[in-house]
Amino acid sequence: MSDHLVELAKSHLTNIPVSLISQGAESLIFTTTTHPYMETSDEGQQYIVKFRPPKKYRHPQLDAQLTKRRTLAEARLLQRLYGADGISVPSIIAVDARNGILWLEYIGQQIENGVSSLKNYLWLEDSKADYESLLRAVGDMIARLHQMGIVHGDLTTSNVMLQKHGSQWAPCLIDFGLGFTSDLVEDKAVDLYVLERAILSTHPVHSDNYNSWLMEGYKKGYGKDQGKFKQVMKRYEDVRMRGRKRSMLG
């Protein structure tokens, strides 16, 4: 079905053996154990290759421009965020913007039910004493993101990956493909609301707890800037109301 897109990606990746791990509307995600320029010492080390294929229905020249622009937009957000205090995102390894290719650090590892995304981890439910601290950490990180004037744009529980730091899991935000810079409370409130809905839809029983931990972390992440936090909260309640009305009508 997507074979020709995989072939196209491979044609831009001479001598790089890649395996497709995900295909979305915008991009194909591959893993590889071959680094584009370093001789890897670490066996089993993986890298992510994110490929935005051309879209046939667009004019070729316009399409090439858009592909390049979107690849760069995502890369620039990652560049701004990488290394920022209290924020974790994958590092950039290489960029071939003209071919819509972004090489990223691989985040996470295998757990019982797949990759260590927040989504999979929360599915494990039983005996996870660290859910509270983890969800607080996620909230804290999103607050810092918002304080930098960046909105993720697609905060689902699959776009929050978990990384082992010693014996503890720590969040790492991935997929800034829909991210943008904004200082509007509305955009930040919607970002939070999207995550709340994602948690609610997968974990209806515990979602109240989960979401309150998330919010407590989000509040804490604002540090001394509680005024800003309150503005976002206020709008967040509005966004929730609108959401509820919409679902009652729908």
Next chain:
Amino acid sequence: MSIKTVLPQFPQFTVHLFKFKNVTNSKEIKQNLIKGDKRYDFSFINAQTVLSEEQLLSAVYRALLDHTQDKIRTKTIHSEVIFSLSPTQNIMDALRRFGIQDDSTDLIVIKIVDSNSQEEFDLSVVEGEEVDITDEDLKSSAILKTIKKNYKLKSEDLTVLSHQIVAAIQLRGL
């Protein structure tokens, strides 16, 4: 001692990296470079501006990618590697910051050759002591203050700093 590598996506090129200390003829090298003397067709890099192997090879990657896509901005692949180390679009500024200076004593020398022809090259143009080129050796001659200033970065964590440099190299001017 030196590094010889082929980047998988660019098998047509073989990349050699060398490091020297106690170099005594940098001024002469620079003069001959300016004259365009063929025997000096290398990237001569001021080692004080280099923190890691990752930084160097990421610039080589960028230069080879731009070269194969017909997008290089300087005269040769060797000057392009130096330009690729830079976070900005100003070529003169890049050569001044990252290239050899009259008083450079620590040098990194890069030679990119056609993998098929395996042309010979003569490094005796550099008068100095060849040393290893591991991350440790690079760090020992790196001047962090200069590096942070060049890239407008301030991380204290050298791994983070190196990754931030890579991002700056990959995204320059795009």
